[in-house]
Amino acid sequence: MSSEHADNRQRILLVTGMLGAGKSTALRELEDLGWEAIDNFPIRLLQRLIGGDVGQQSLAIGFDCRTRGFVPADVIERVKKLTNREDLVLTTLFLDCSGHELERRFNETRRRHFLAQDMPVATGIAAERELMGPLRRWADVLIDTSNFSTNDLKQSIREHFAPTAPQEMTVTITSFGFSRGMPPVADLVFDMRFLNNPHWDPELRPLTGKDQGVGDHIEKDPAFASVFARIRDLLLELLPRYAAQGKSYVNIAFGCTGGRHRSVYTAERMAGALRDGGFSPTVLHRNLGSRASEMLEGPQQP
Incomplete structure (x- = not known):
């Protein structure tokens, strides 16, 4: 309806x-x-x-x-x-x-x-x-x-x-941890677990994706820049098409294992890219306050 x-x-x-x-x-x-x-x-x-x-x-x-x-x-x-x-x-x-x-x-x-x-x-x-x-x-x-x-x-x-549609399409970007369950209302979900995990750096473990050290670590991963650009370009193409179809809300989710590092950084970076593209996304970090757990993060990569 x-x-x-x-x-x-x-x-x-x-x-x-x-x-x-x-x-x-x-x-x-x-x-x-x-x-x-x-x-x-x-x-x-x-x-x-x-x-x-x-x-x-x-x-x-x-x-x-x-x-x-x-x-x-x-x-x-x-x-x-x-x-x-x-x-x-x-x-x-x-x-x-x-x-x-x-x-x-x-x-x-x-x-x-x-x-x-x-x-x-x-x-x-x-x-x-x-x-x-x-x-x-x-x-x-x-x-x-x-x-x-x-x-x-x-x-x-x-x-x-909602009785009336909002004046502009509402875009929400959420970071989350797969170990704590998928977000049930996401329209588009991107899995960032292919990136090197900052959790295994003892100095970065207590930090989050909002901290510069974690961001620098993720940026050094050879896969990050090209994948980020492809997702950004995809979203910048899809969002105007969703708006043209009358969709009032679009929920975009980025996930990593615990929801504290890779997904948080990517969500923040993508929000900035979408703002540059003329959108006004809201950013939510579902598991940012969760406790870091080596059992959840899985085995350390060599």
Whole structure:
């Protein structure tokens, strides 16, 4: 769905998905974006809610398997009828999550799964996944939050459902450590682990990619200059094309083993190159404060 709201039709977003997948977080973020949000709304009253004259404020309606009178097939039929209205733009968002991660979240919060009763959490999740299957297959937008932090989900909601597009495309450059997991919302990921690792220099180990000594070490690697230039030229070609296609957010990530040296330096250098090219990137260093670990960095190269 386009993030622009160029006509006078009201936007209706149905927000559903697996329990524990982030529906409440999504609705709160939509409220912050200016949507009117209603949670656990009886779907049988949906046509009555928007049956008459509609306003101009975007409306997000949350529901799940706990909602009174919830039958997926009935939900789909009711929504199909509403999609024919010329005064509405109706979209369905389904929030999914892996069963293992849902179990962890339920156990962490000590919440009882609605469909589990006195059975294990995994049993309730399996029953819910079967129940929600038709809605998952039918939804317009699917967001899998298995590897998302709360901030990752909020960012994804902003990218999909901000009422108006930003004046300029937002470019974010992130450094990260592969040993601590991939960034879940990156559009373009570049692996810098082919470069000589400053971690194995005892004087550079406590420093980061923001320090001159680390930068000098990386610059001396024979592969750095040519690879950096190729990535820079690629990004300078791609970013205007993304903007021309109406993409509001582009997330670029540079990774190394621990996320403290090679990825940090490359991210900082690339941000400067993109600024020279007319863009205004935001730079985030996800693992800059992480502790250096020889076990994570792997064997030292001769």
